[in-house]
Amino acid sequence: MASLLTPVKGKLFIDSTRKSTHALDGAYASLLRGHSLDFDDLRAYEYGDQIRDIDWKATARLGSPVVRRSLATRMHTVLFVVDTGLSMAALAYDERPKKELAILTVGVLGLLALRHGDDFCLVDGDSSGVRRREIGRSEAALEHTLRRIDRAVDEASAPSDRDALLSYVARTIARRMIVVVLTDDAPVGAETERLLRRLRVQHDVLWITLRDAEPVLDPSRTGTGAGRRARAAADLPASPQRARRDVASHWAIPEFLQGDAELAGELHAVDAADAAHTDTLLRRLEITHVALAAQDAAVGELLAMLDARSHVRHG
Template sequence: MLGKKQNANPLRLRPNYEALNLPAAEIHFSNFGKQVGRADGAFRSVFRGRSMELEDLREYVAGDNLRDIDWKSSSRTGEILVRNYVADKKRRFMFVVDTGRNMLGAMPDGHSKTAAGIITAASAAYMCTKAGAEYQIIGGMEAGRQERFSCGPGFLEAQLRRLEGCYNMSVQLAGKKKAALTDEFNMQLKRIVASPMRSVSLFLITDLYGVLTLDDRLIKSICTVRDLYVILMEDADWGSSHIYNAQTGVAVSEYLSYSSGMADEISNKKADLQAKAMRNLRACGASYEVVRSTQDITESIIKVLNRGVG
């Protein structure tokens, strides 16, 4: 895992939420039937993702359906308000984000996988909410922590701040020999799978290293009973200056970093490992996307949620 030196300053990275409103309309949760059956209350409705029961009113945001505007309340308050409906069966997501030292590395576009992971979690949670789902976000280092499923701006911000805390801890512990963080992501998933979570989809945000550390039997057991979505942040290519090993924190010498022979060997090895990981995910029935640039995050989320298996 290659990267550039991270500083210890607190992270605060957020996507442009307003720009996500229109893309969120493309999400249709086509595999909803795998999560719940008729006994759980799932059935088709002419109103996509909602019932006729009014839950509350909220301020209009760009991308909302104009048919949902409550004109009486809007004229009374002077603000454009839209109706929120109680979902027939709300979809629930658990976003499990790898916050190990491997995520401190860089991507091909030069951005850190840490930044991409936070933006992906925030964007996916926001877009799923717009599509009528609830969620919680769990960092790979948060042993055993689970919260209520919810949504809304305040809830999302609290979840992201907790996630940033996990990444900041990884930065502080990077390079320390006693910091055994490499298996936390795998252990967290095992704890989650062992807990009773009816009708909850898992959405993993990690990289190639994180996927390779997962037990194949664990992935199969997840896909047997619930949907599994995976976003992988691709590692930076070999052949630039001022790079270091994200696992050890040791800088790579200029002589090695510009070695064409070393670059070819690492590129071929990465391609082989990535092909193996993709075969395993595909065989288990998981939906996945590989992200090479932060600009691809929104499109990748839509593809993976719509079962866009590559």
């Protein structure tokens, strides 16, 4: 089997050189700020900061209070919580397998963790059960992790169960970790919110949404690959390649609905409302999050997420 990690390295190298290695290092390090003797940088004082962290010399020089930030010195564990149920067997927004987008995401963040001396582990599963993989500290272990995700999605026969994964982490993992949740854009309900509140107290949580393909293609949306494909296929007879089918129920969307701009608009409005609700909730819980739609843009968006996180205070 061809390596799953090699193409991830290629994409990460291209994007990291655009942002520069220094910027990439700083972005990842922002996850790990703590109290140590290793000085990192200064930032403006915010309500809730400890008095002992104020840099009085810099405060006097700048005329406003600033605090010192330092880097944590201990090793951290990045816990990837990955839905490997039937929903991950569907297409992503860019019309490519969502599984490939999940593998790319875990590969990129896993490589960054290894690069900074951290380790990682994996929790994956669906409604039939949840599994945990032992901690890994090498690229070989990361390759095995990516293959496990690949195999689990290929063999999936049970529906996805996001809450089961979150509940497993909340119940069984006591040591503080950086928990990276990979899920689809299904609506976030009350039980998910309850579990996230619990996890947020114990762990540092990141939420990554893998956006689903549009069930009905809208030819008027010129900015997406789906829109281009729909326009190109508008005058062609129905074909199996363009058929939309739910991965769980196997219900097929009638072909005559494809290209219906009104229906596509209604579905898009529902998705936008769900996404806005999720965004509001995660912001309120102070959980860093990003929605990934396409493999070609995913690495840059992940690096931007980490970079934005460097401006957020972590206690």
